[in-house]
Amino acid sequence: MAGKFELYTDPSGVxxxxxxxxxxxxxxxxxxxxxxxxxxxxxxxxxxxxPYAQVQESASAPA
Structure with missing residues (x-):
């Protein structure tokens, strides 16, 4: 089964x-x-x- 997008309204109403x-x-x-x-x-x-997004590896995790 493929992944899915799940739509919802959060507690603040957005x-x-x-x-x-x-x-x-x-x-x-x-x-x-x-x-x-x-x-x-x-x-x-x-x-x-x-499908066109590039994978970019960085040397360290962002601060």
Whole structure:
């Protein structure tokens, strides 16, 4: 089974999404969105851009 995007409204009333792996591990949690439509646009952006995203390794973890 593939991963899934899970849409939800957080306790402060803003829309967010999580991307979960097939075993339920959360790999992405979105920034807050004012509307469900904005949230869906962010999901579509990730779907379109992720195949072209580069992997960049850094020497150390950010401070």
């Amino acid at each position: 829309h967010r999404f999580r991307l979960k792996t097939s075993n339920g591990t959360v790999v992405i949690t979105s920034d807050p969105h004012e509307s469900k439509e904005q949230c869906m646009k962010s999901i579509e952006s990730i779907r379109k851009l992720a």
